[in-house]
Amino acid sequence: MPRHLEQLSETLAGAAVLTIVSDRNHGGYDRIIEAGTRHIEIDGMRSCLRPRTLWRGWWGAIRVARSQVWDVLWLHARLPALMLRMALALRLLRPPPQTRIVMSYHGIPFDPGHRRMAAIVSRWLERFLLARCPPMHLVFLSSDMAARLRHVVGDRRMSRHSIHVLPNSSNLGSLPIPHHGHTQRRLVITGRAGYQKNYPLAARLMDHMPSGYSLTLCGTGTDDPRFQARILRQVRPDTRLRIHFAGSLADVRPVLAEADGYLLTSRYEGLPIGAIEAFESGLPIVLSPIEAAPEMIAAHPMAMCAPLRDLPRDAARITRLIERYVSDRSDSAARIRAAWRHKYPYDVWQSRVRRLVREVLTD
16 A cells, blocks of 8 residues: 555645655655655554454544545545545534545455455445545446446445546665575565564465475565464474565565565455566566456466466465576566556556546535
């Protein structure tokens, strides 16, 4: 989420005065703050099951939303978006008519891969919120995603709101010069530690990868000793030495520059920016069967989908892909980057963002 907000901040700089509200910053928002965007931290605006923390986050978000008359309230991260939509539905938050509400769906909360009970509750909540909230601008990563939500909540609820489609992109730019003199093959995963990313499965996969392969986990929470201990308990003692934890990184480019491949084991995703960044970096990518996998694999010269049910078999397939890439790294990376420019050009994404904002403000 910080990367997406950073892209929006960069794209809208000079055209809008932005304020970003999030949970405590652990490094992911550093570049946004350094660029001069106002950032407000509220403890509790994160996925958490502690009622007191959730209460603090909910009322903190409501206080910020009430603190002034905003032209646009744009909701992104799932929990804060749920908090503020619930406040709108219950009339605890009543923005003036000139305030537009934008809700970005970075994934459908009841798609396959979610916990069963959470998906059931999410279906009910989406029906309730789309019926009770004031008219909003709903932003989806694809038309298919919008259609799936419409199928569940019904045409009547969806027709109250304006529908927009804004696929993701990436803008890493130039990478540092890598030092590929090492003989070890380096796989990398980026993303917040949690149920969604399924890091234990990635660790168990490493038990079946050749001994010359290592895995680096990057993202908020991956430097937590309790998380690390839980991950390392999944694997053999010799494999533990090949799994590394990088924590939250303000700049992921040095890690991607040194990598030989990108791995995504998520249970569910919309259109993951981390995978698009690896695509931009010229890396081969291995995806779990997420919604966007067919689209990305069709566009990428060296990508594959690994169900990760037969780990020895999938490890062999991944190894063949990485070795083929390394054998002709320069040409392969160039072809991958060219395919990224064709599929996910950042300048086109920026034009779509500006057009979306104009449509919202003139509604």
